Amino acid sequence: LPKIIKRKQSFNRPPGPHGLPFIGNLHQIDQSSLHTSLWNLTKPYGPIVSLRFGFNSAVVISSASLAKEILQTQDLVFCDRPLFTSQRKMTYNGIDIAFSSYNQNWRDMRKIFSLHLFSPRRVQSFRFIREDEVSSAMKTLHDRALSSEKINLIELMKNLMNNVMLRVCFGERYQDVCQKSKVLGLIDEVQEHLVYLCVSDIWPGLPFGGLVDRLMGKMSRLKKCSQDLDSFFQQLIDEHMIINKQKHDSYKEFEDVIDVLLQLAKDKFFNLTHEHIKAMLMDVLVAGTDTVAATVVWAMSLLINNPKAMKKAQEEVRNVIGIDGKLDEDHHLPRLTYLKAVIKETMRLYPPAPLLVPRETRKDAIVNGYEIKQKTLVYVNAWAIGRDPKSWDKPELFLPERFLGRCDIDIDINFKGNHNDFELIPFGAGRRICPGMSTGDVMLEVLLANFLYMFDWGLPKDEVIDFDTKPGITMHKRNQLCLLPKLYFENTFEPSQGA
Numbered sequence: 001l002p003k004i005i006k007r008k009q010s011f012n013r014p015p016g017p018h019g020l021p022f023i024g025n026l027h028q029i030d031q032s033s034l035h036t037s038l039w040n041l042t043k044p045y046g047p048i049v050s051l052r053f054g055f056n057s058a059v060v061i062s063s064a065s066l067a068k069e070i071l072q073t074q075d076l077v078f079c080d081r082p083l084f085t086s087q088r089k090m091t092y093n094g095i096d097i098a099f100s101s102y103n104q105n106w107r108d109m110r111k112i113f114s115l116h117l118f119s120p121r122r123v124q125s126f127r128f129i130r131e132d133e134v135s136s137a138m139k140t141l142h143d144r145a146l147s148s149e150k151i152n153l154i155e156l157m158k159n160l161m162n163n164v165m166l167r168v169c170f171g172e173r174y175q176d177v178c179q180k181s182k183v184l185g186l187i188d189e190v191q192e193h194l195v196y197l198c199v200s201d202i203w204p205g206l207p208f209g210g211l212v213d214r215l216m217g218k219m220s221r222l223k224k225c226s227q228d229l230d231s232f233f234q235q236l237i238d239e240h241m242i243i244n245k246q247k248h249d250s251y252k253e254f255e256d257v258i259d260v261l262l263q264l265a266k267d268k269f270f271n272l273t274h275e276h277i278k279a280m281l282m283d284v285l286v287a288g289t290d291t292v293a294a295t296v297v298w299a300m301s302l303l304i305n306n307p308k309a310m311k312k313a314q315e316e317v318r319n320v321i322g323i324d325g326k327l328d329e330d331h332h333l334p335r336l337t338y339l340k341a342v343i344k345e346t347m348r349l350y351p352p353a354p355l356l357v358p359r360e361t362r363k364d365a366i367v368n369g370y371e372i373k374q375k376t377l378v379y380v381n382a383w384a385i386g387r388d389p390k391s392w393d394k395p396e397l398f399l400p401e402r403f404l405g406r407c408d409i410d411i412d413i414n415f416k417g418n419h420n421d422f423e424l425i426p427f428g429a430g431r432r433i434c435p436g437m438s439t440g441d442v443m444l445e446v447l448l449a450n451f452l453y454m455f456d457w458g459l460p461k462d463e464v465i466d467f468d469t470k471p472g473i474t475m476h477k478r479n480q481l482c483l484l485p486k487l488y489f490e491n492t493f494e495p496s497q498g499a
Ligand code: HEM
Pocket: 097, 098, 099, 110, 118, 283, 284, 287, 288, 289, 291, 292, 295, 351, 352, 353, 356, 357, 358, 425, 426, 427, 428, 429, 430, 431, 432, 433, 434, 435, 436, 437, 439, 440, 441, 444
C-alpha cells in the first residue's frame, strides 16, 4: 500500500475537479452537449485539466498554445484515436480512417483518400455533381421565392449535401437499389451512436458492462444499424462489380468512390477488402455530409442576426459575380474575401466538430510540466478555444472583419493545415487533420455565394433565430431555421442556367 500511495503522489497529473469513486467525473458532464459541459467543468482549473470517466483517464485542452503543443509539437504521441464500442461496430473494427489507430492501415487508407478519392483532380471531376445539386436547390428556393413561401434551410441543406455525397460515393445507381431515406436515417443514427459511450466502454473489463448494454438494448440497436448499412453497401458493391465487368472496356466519364476502390483492390495496390471499402464509405458519408450542412446553417443564422454583415457579404458577391447569373468557381471564389471571413468567423463560433475527433495518447507524455499517461483520452475543445478572450477581442460577437486584417482586430488567421494559428482549428491539425478540408471549404463557399447572390433573406413573422445546439458528433442547430427567400434579380434569373 505505501508503495502505491507513493507512486500516486509522484504522478504530477494536470489539475481537475475531484471525481467520485468508481464513476469519476461522469456525473458532472452532459454528453448531449459535451463541449459546453466540459468547458464549464474545466474552466476553473486552467487550459489543461484531468478528468476521469469511469476507468478512463481523460485530459481536456482549452487554449490555443496547448492545442499547438498537442496537435503539432507532440502530434506523434497524441495522434491515436480511442476505439469505443460504437466506433468499433460502425467501422469494421477501426479499419476506416477516422477511428483507425495510428498504424499502417491508417496510412494506407489516408493515402487512398487523399491521392485517389479526393485529390484536386478528382474533386474537379465531380464538380458537375456539385453544380447540379446546387442548381436544383436554387430552383427550389426560386419557386419558394415566387410563391412567397418559407424554406426550412436545415432540410434543404441536409438534402443537398446528402445528394452530393451519395452521388460522389455511389454514382447515380443508389437511387435504383435502395430507398434513399432509409439510408439517410441510418447515417443519422450512426452520428448519434458515435457520441455516446456504452457502459462497457466506461468500465472496461467489468463483466456486467456488456450485460447492462445488452439489457438496455444498446447492443441490439448498434447491431441492427451496422447490419442494415452493411447490406446496403454490399448491395452497391455487388452492383458495381457486375456493371464494371460488363463494361470493362468502355470509357467512364465519372468514377464514383466504389469504382475507384474496387479498381485499387483489383490492382492490388493496397490490401483492400470489401470491409475496407465499406468503412471508407461510412467515413465519407458521416464526415462529409453533416459538417458542411451544419456550417451553412450556422452561417445563415449568424448573417440574418447581423444585417450589416449580411449586406456586406451580399454586396461583395453581387459585385464579383456581376449580372452573369452564374458563379464561376475558379474565377469568382478567390475574390470573395469577405465571404471567406464570414465562413471563418462562423467556424470560430460554431465549429461543426467542437471537440474535433477525440485523440488518445500512444505513450506517456509531459505537457506544460504535467504528466499524461499512455492511453489517456484527449479532448481538444475547439469551441472553447474559438471563444477564448485571451485570443479574441470581444469573442462573443460575430465580426467577420476581424479576419480582414484591416480592423482593430488584426489577425491573419487561416485554417488550412500547416498553420501557426491554433486559435482557429475547425479542421483539427497535425497528422489527423481533416483530409476533406478543401472539399468542404469549396462546398461552403459555393453554397453561401449562391444563396447570397440570388436572394435577399428575411425571417417569417413570429420567427426568431435561436442558437441552441443538438447532440451529435457534429454540432447542429437544434431548432428549424425557416427563412423567406426573396429574389434579388427579379427578371434575370433563369434556374435552368444553373447556379
Ligand atoms: C466544414 C467541413 C468539415 C469540417 C469542419 C471537418 C472537420 C473535421 C475535424 C475537426 C476532424 C478531426 C481532425 C483532428 O483530429 O485533428 C476531421 C476528420 C476527418 N474528416 Fe473532416 N471536416 C469537414 C469536411 C469533411 C469532408 C467533406 C470529408 C470527406 C469528404 C471529411 C472527412 C474526414 C475524415 C476521413 C476525417 C478523419 C481523419 C483522420 O482521422 O485521419 N471531412 N474533420
